[in-house]
Amino acid sequence: MLRNVDLWTRDGFFSTPDGSSIYFWGLASREDGKAQLPGPLIVVQQGDTVRINLTNTLPEATSLLFPGQEGVTVDDGTGPRPVQPRFGPGGVLTSFTDYADYPDNPMANPTRVTYAFTPENPGTYLYWSGTNVHRQVLMGLHGCLIVRPADYDESVPARRTAYGEGTGTEFDREYVLVLAEVDPELNYNVEHGFPYRVRDYKPRYWTMNGRCAVDTMLPSGVGYLPTQPYGSMITAEPGEKVLFRYAGGGIENHPLHPHGNHTRIVGLDGRLLRNGATDLSYKRFTVLVGPGQTYDQIFIWTGLGFDPVTHPIPTVLPQLQNLAVGHAGNTLWSGSAYLGLKGDLPVGVADLNDMGEYYFMLHSHEEVQITNWGKYPGGLMTMVAVFPSGRLGERHGRIPYTESVPV
């Protein structure tokens, strides 16, 4: 199938929960759309002919790299040819790949190029700028690419997989977490044309799908985060297989740790962890996500069988006045030890719990990364919400099958 994906580079502002509005460079999926952070999630299928039409509106040339894809071609209006690095005067490398020039360049190269490739392998990939990478990748020009296996069929559980039927990668729900970090001073310097010195890089914000906690827990597409369309709240029911797709979009390491259970890592950088008949998958409770790395993992929470009648908890819950409930005036706790039950909460604590669901934190264990400019809570943190069986509904955690997910 031919898949056309249109992208426009554009500048914009994203916001942080502590009230900052930060200049960034991003990608829009419509000509009149806003830049978004990270770039649009692109979902294609193994064997598709994927054409990425990139139009540049930034004040410098830009490009896209597709790590993990082979045989990438570029077409700047003269017909497709294999992508090549670009060199400037004196043979100095100016771009890792062919680029779309900036408007009004006196050299008048095209501002629009089309990259094309046919993904050979299913899995999770990143795409990012290949030009002035020390600035453009950090400024926000990166995003996630999902390649569905050729036999993918959302309606058939055995074929709703990350890597194809029989690979042990079936999932009930899936979530993408693109990780990055931001030094607002560098972004400010780019905005105002001041010298940009990446050696002074000192991140103050850490982003999960372009948002800092606690905004990570808001739904996708909330109107007041127009350039940060993707939420990171993970929802599941007990026993379900939840596919976590971690992707390192920034330049730092992020050791992500989900509460609730280990994950089984089934794919690395878009490659199934299997050699012939030998399974190489493994379980972790903390995964160190490095720059440019992707990790496909299955998370399952089954619980321990606690039930108020058949298997009550073996401790006595103290009186409410003897407990500290609610952090910063609200709580995700149901007031009960049991899944699906609600109990009393102290007066004055806002109840954010819907139906007795459980919340498990998922966060970076490099704890400075769970702050917003040094203040907890923030940064690389979200929750895995486990709902009582049959209560969540199917639509959560189902990424449209062959769509680039729009703003």
Add this chain to the structure above:
Amino acid sequence: MAIIEQRLGATDGWVKMPDGNLFYIMGFVDITGVPETAVVSYRGKARLIAPLVEAKVGDEVYLTLTNLGFPGRPDLDDSHTVHWHGFPNQIPLYDGVPEASVAVRVGRDFDYYYKPLDPGTYMYHCHFEPVEHIQMGMVGPLIARPRDYDPGVPALKTAYGSGTGTEFAREYFVFLTELDARAHEFMVLVQEYDWSEYRADYYLINGRAYPDTVKDNGDPSLPSQPFSARIKANTGDRVLLRFVNLGYQQHAIEIVGIPLHVAGVDAQRPVGLNGEDLSYGKNVLYVAPGQTYDVMFTAPAPGTYPLYNRNCHKNMNAGVAPGGMVSEVAVHPGTLPPQPGPNA
């Protein structure tokens, strides 16, 4: 299966670095069996690192947390929790995340309950304002032993159960953290710290920096830092090292002359879906915050084998070498008596 009752007090205290500097900490102290009237005498006696919590698969652990308050910061009334990091299939009530369950106020108790089902090396820490409470010292080691564990039977003295190739004669936790001097100074001076300015000045193993790391357990000069980081074995002993990282940086640990075999990561044997043995060797073990590694070696010829951080700038105390994450493996010619317990 045993019932284990342990009680931890959460309070503050002071630790000493080898250069003589004292740092204010928050931490846990073991108050198991202490009469109620004497509990108050443990205020201000936090330990770095916190007491070992140890149980067998199938045991029932009742862990009581008592918030003793901060005598060094009487203005602060922080709550605390215990988070058993990595406990599979936990429920929020016992998971210790204040935003998603409950925390323990000053002067109150709370009982956590755990029935571990998977052996391995874990860690525990407070999860209240975690960027602050973890760096301030509320961190401790946790060992879940296999169901068939029997230290009197060599084939059953294992990390992951009989038949898993993890028999050991001696075991040590190697608990890695850092100390940011300014963060600790700001805390006692009642000043707000910008955690994005985090900078490690001291690099600690088991709560101590070299050369304190090689002093004995319970050295009287280090009353708040009871755990030695010196590893001792007889030639030929199988030694299990339980690495934990609860700092905010990656660390790269090498033992000069002793290759390591990774037998467990994050309290899981490296085993594929069909039972494939995916264990592997390492010369330098790279550990991220929030990870644990179970690493084995056979003690070589008698002698001293230095242990250090291949991030070489971390072998310093506030910029002065030698110091930091340095210790040693002391191999004896069969003269050491059997080890009575972890790190003993």
